[in-house]
Every structure is written in structure tokens, then in C-alpha cells.
Amino acid sequence: MAEVHAEMVANVWKVVVAEGDTVEEGDTLVILESMKMEIPVLAEDDGVVSQLKVAEGDVVQEGDLIAVIA
Amino acid sequence: MLNETLGTVLIANRGEIARRIIRTVKRLGLRAVAVHSEADADLPFVTEADEAVLLGPANPAQSYLDVDKVLEAARATGARAIHPGYGFLAENAAFARAVMDAGLVWIGPAPEAIERMGDKINARNLMERAGVPVAAGTREPVTDLEQARARAEEIGYPVMVKTAGGGGGIGMSVAHDDEGLAKAFEQAARAAARFASGDVLDGPAVLLERYIERARHVEVQILGLPDGTVLALGERDCSVQRRHQKVVEESPSPGVTPELRERMLAAAVKAGEAVGYLGAGTVECLVDADKQDFVFLEMNTRLQVEHPVTELVTGLDLVELQLRVAAGENPEVRPEVRGHAIEFRVYAEDPKRFFPGPGAITVWEEPSGDGVRVDSGYAAGTTVTPFYDPLMAKLCVYGQSRTEALELGRKAVEAFRVEGPKNNLPFCAELLGNAEFVSGEYDTGLVGRMRAK
Numbered sequence: 001m002a003e004v005h006a007e008m009v010a011n012v013w014k015v016v017v018a019e020g021d022t023v024e025e026g027d028t029l030v031i032l033e034s035m036k037m038e039i040p041v042l043a044e045d046d047g048v049v050s051q052l053k054v055a056e057g058d059v060v061q062e063g064d065l066i067a068v069i070a
Numbered sequence: 071m072l073n074e075t076l077g078t079v080l081i082a083n084r085g086e087i088a089r090r091i092i093r094t095v096k097r098l099g100l101r102a103v104a105v106h107s108e109a110d111a112d113l114p115f116v117t118e119a120d121e122a123v124l125l126g127p128a129n130p131a132q133s134y135l136d137v138d139k140v141l142e143a144a145r146a147t148g149a150r151a152i153h154p155g156y157g158f159l160a161e162n163a164a165f166a167r168a169v170m171d172a173g174l175v176w177i178g179p180a181p182e183a184i185e186r187m188g189d190k191i192n193a194r195n196l197m198e199r200a201g202v203p204v205a206a207g208t209r210e211p212v213t214d215l216e217q218a219r220a221r222a223e224e225i226g227y228p229v230m231v232k233t234a235g236g237g238g239g240i241g242m243s244v245a246h247d248d249e250g251l252a253k254a255f256e257q258a259a260r261a262a263a264r265f266a267s268g269d270v271l272d273g274p275a276v277l278l279e280r281y282i283e284r285a286r287h288v289e290v291q292i293l294g295l296p297d298g299t300v301l302a303l304g305e306r307d308c309s310v311q312r313r314h315q316k317v318v319e320e321s322p323s324p325g326v327t328p329e330l331r332e333r334m335l336a337a338a339v340k341a342g343e344a345v346g347y348l349g350a351g352t353v354e355c356l357v358d359a360d361k362q363d364f365v366f367l368e369m370n371t372r373l374q375v376e377h378p379v380t381e382l383v384t385g386l387d388l389v390e391l392q393l394r395v396a397a398g399e400n401p402e403v404r405p406e407v408r409g410h411a412i413e414f415r416v417y418a419e420d421p422k423r424f425f426p427g428p429g430a431i432t433v434w435e436e437p438s439g440d441g442v443r444v445d446s447g448y449a450a451g452t453t454v455t456p457f458y459d460p461l462m463a464k465l466c467v468y469g470q471s472r473t474e475a476l477e478l479g480r481k482a483v484e485a486f487r488v489e490g491p492k493n494n495l496p497f498c499a500e501l502l503g504n505a506e507f508v509s510g511e512y513d514t515g516l517v518g519r520m521r522a523k
Contacts, residue, residue: 035426
């Protein structure tokens with residue numbers, strides 16, 4: 001099981017995956033936007049998105065849980 | 071004349087550039103009005119203005135980009151002129167028109183000039199007609215991938231893919247092959263749809279251009295006067311970039327011979343004349359340092375972030391010149407470049423990967439002394455929020471020679487203390503120790519090579 005956390009304060013611009021989706025390492029899970037920059041959050045392992053903790057329009061803080069890949 | 075025509079100037083911007091404009095406005099005996107969002111209420115530019123107006127929430131669409139609110143603030147404070155700074159509404163022709171329609175003085179070029187230069191395809195075609203060299207590329211907007219593939223084959227890989235409108239490196243990437251093109255096209259089309267200003271283009275439009283490997287990004291500062299004269303005020307080398315965005319700029323460019331400089335400055339004047347340019351603008355070029363040749367990239371119809379390096383080597387105040395020109399004056403300007411200036415953009419971002427790092431500022435100590443200029447937007451106790459771009463300050467140094475400027479830069483970077491948000495001062499220090507940068511023989515790939523190690 002791998003937890004994916006936010007690395008910075010950002011707005012959640014786009015959620016690319018849904019809970020239950022199968023992802024591979026390097027796949028984009030969500031796209032954050034901070035300071036006029038788009039930052040894709042990538043899966044670091046292969047697996048299934050078991051939890052997705054953010055929705056489009058949310059503001060995440062550094063360290064916030066974004067998703068869990070099981 | 072200045073006082074009668076302008077009187078009170080509203081600055082439709084934030085942070086360091088608002089503060090910079092306020093400084094000159096007040097020095098000239100004019101009144102300065104700041105407008106700000108809720109997120110920026112504590113920043114120095116708000117308190118330094120003679121009067122400040124809250125526009126709305128942090129979201130730029132509901133504050134800095136809300137034309138009605140900005141015009142209402144001007145009316146309520148008796149402002150007679152609006153300076154847009156850079157970014158936000160600075161290159162929005164519809165806003166410039168709205169300002170003029172409201173009977174106010176627009177401190178910038180004519181809306182028609184903004185329009186002509188805002189669309190990069192249009193601008194390039196116009197430049198070609200004016201006799202300014204341009205890179206091989208698309209003559210018409212590309213709107214689907216198949217078209218893009220066909221054009222890329224004609225131009226030849228690698229190609230630079232970018233949005234026809236927009237700016238600031240958003241949606242720009244280099245495609246080396248067909249596969250890369252699909253990815254780059256999708257990215258640019260998405261950025262075009264999201265960030266295009268809307269008043270220039272009707273839909274996502276993408277531009278393809280031949281990509282010059284190991285090119286330098288060199289731009290010429292121009293100034294258009296009411297009598298039709300266009301002056302070139304030297305060049306700036308902006309090749310130190312990450313994510314296609316500038317980090318360090320210097321003037322003069324160490325990669326340009328006197329002969330090439332003369333040709334570039336003459337072409338920039340021609341470009342300005344072709345659009346009937348008024349005020350401060352910049353003609354951006356790509357330079358092939360090996361061949362000592364250049365092509366037109368785009369024109370920025372505003373004051374630029376990096377204007378201080380030109381001010382340091384020419385001794386001019388570009389904001390003052392903008393104000394005088396907008397008031398109808400024909401200031402006597404003798405463009406003469408002396409010494410060497412370097413600007414380091416201090417960003418709230420991590421120094422390794424350059425990811426944004428907003429946060430509350432606990433320590434803020436700026437360097438000072440002879441040859442050191444800091445244009446900053448923040449202070450200790452203020453917060454860098456995620457809503458706007460990551461520029462916190464510009465650290466500029468000036469010396470009689472490039473060697474002297476580099477030495478001053480090392481001391482000043484070391485003396486600049488920022489705690490709280492992540493910042494790229496360690497990157498600036500790293501750059502000042504990099505042999506390629508120090509030699510002056512660098513290109514736009516420098517930062518990529520530093521990070522690939």
C-alpha cells in the first residue's frame with residue numbers, strides 16, 4: 001500500500017482517476033495548480049486506487065493525503 | 071504637464087511591480103492608488119500607496135482580473151490614469167480600450183498594438199513583412215493534431231510547440247519526434263483553452279516553430295515616443311530559464327558581438343515602427359550564438375519583470391518614461407549602455423526541482439550597498455500565497471564589468487536571508503559557482519544540464 005501526499009499548498013485543478021481504477025507507476029492521479037504552475041501528481045507504484053481523498057476545487061496543504069494505491 | 075494629465079495613477083497589479091511603480095509615481099509628485107485582493111491586504115504595496123482599494127477575494131478572476139472592479143476603484147479614488155504593470159491585464163487589449171473609454175489615460179501602447187502582438191502567429195507574420203528575421207514555423211493557427219503533424223514534418227524536428235496567445239512559458243514544450251509532438255500538442259491545446267486571454271483568439275490555437283538547440287534568449291528593450299520615434303535601449307540576455315521561464319537576466323548579453331547587437335537593435339526599432347509602438351516594449355529574439363544570427367520570437371507590449379537590468383546600465387527610469395509618454399511628452403532619451411547588470415529572480419520555490427513553495431515569511435533580510443538593488447514584494451510577517459506567481463523579489467547587481475557584477479552577485483545572494491517559504495536563493499548561489507554561467511557562454515539549456523547531473 002502506498003500513500004500519495006501533497007508536496008505543497010495547491011489547488012486541486014483536475015482529478016484524473018477514480019477510486020477502483022488500476023494505475024501504473026508514472027500515471028497521473030490528479031493535477032494540482034499552484035502559483036500559475038500545473039503540477040501532476042504521479043503514482044509511484046502499480047496498483048489500484050483504493051482511496052481518493054481530494055476533489056476538484058479543493059485546496060491541499062503540504063503533507064495532505066491525496067490518494068492511497070493498494 | 072505630468073501632474074495635470076495624470077494626477078492620480080491607479081496601479082492595476084500587485085507585489086513587487088506595484089511597489090516599484092508606486093515608488094516612481096510618488097517621486098514624480100503624483101498620487102498612487104493600489105488595488106488588492108483579500109490575500110494581499112498585508113503586503114507592503116498596499117500600505118505604501120497613498121490610497122488602497124480592496125477588489126475582492128484571492129482568486130484573480132474576482133479581483134485583479136475583474137475589469138469592472140478596477141475601473142470602479144479608479145472612479146472612486148479620482149484616478150486619471152491606470153498602469154497595469156506586467157501580467158494580469160497588462161496585455162489585454164479589451165481592458166486598455168475600457169480604460170480609454172472610461173476617459174482615463176492608459177499607460178501602455180495602443181490596444182491595436184497589443185492585439186497585433188498578442189497573437190504570436192499574427193505578430194510573426196507582421197514582423198516578416200517588416201523585414202525582421204523570423205523562425206521557420208506555422209503561418210496559420212494549428213487546431214488539431216493531424217495538422218500539427220503535417221506542419222512539423224515540413225518544418226523539421228525538433229519543433230517548439232506553444233500556445234498562440236498566452237505567455238509565461240505556459241503550455242510550451244519541445245517535441246523531438248512524432249510521439250513527443252502528440253504530447254506537446256495536447257499540453258499546449260489544453261493551456262490555450264485555459265489561459266488564452268479570449269479577446270485575441272476564439273479557441274485553442276497552437277503554434278509550431280523550428281526549435282534552435284543551444285539558443286540564447288536575447289531581447290531588446292524599446293521605447294516608442296509620441297512623435298513616432300522608436301528607440302532601442304540595449305538588450306537583455308534571458309537564457310537562464312527553468313520551465314521555459316526566466317530566472318536570471320543580464321545586460322549586456324555576453325553572447326552577442328557588437329555587430330550582431332547592432333543588427334538586433336535595428337530590427338527591434340523596425341518592429342516597433344511597424345506597429346506604431348508607444349511606450350515601453352520588448353522584442354524577444356532567439357540567438358544562434360555559433361552563427362551569430364537571430365530570429366524574432368515575440369513582442370511583449372508592456373513593462374517587463376527584468377526591466378531593472380536595463381535601468382541599471384542606461385541610468386533611465388523606465389516607469390517614469392512610460393508615464394511621461396502616456397502624458398504626451400517627448401522625453402529626450404540618449405540610449406547609452408554602461409557597465410554590466412545582472413538580475414536574480416527570487417522565487418518561492420524549491421531550488422532543486424523548482425516546485426512552488428508558498429508559506430509565511432518569518433525572516434526577510436535584503437542585501438544593500440553600492441551596486442545592489444532589490445525590488446521586493448514581501449516583508450517579514452507577510453505570507454506568500456499559492457494564488458499568484460512565485461516571484462518574491464528581484465535582486466539586481468551592477469558593476470563596471472561582468473566580473474565585478476558576478477562578484478557583487480555572490481555577496482548579495484549570500485546576504486539575502488529568507489526563511490519560511492521555500493526559495494531559490496541556493497540555486498542562485500549554485501549558478502554563480504557554475505563554470506558555464508560564469509564564462510558567459512551559456513544557452514537556454516543551462517539549467518536543464520545543471521539538474522541532469
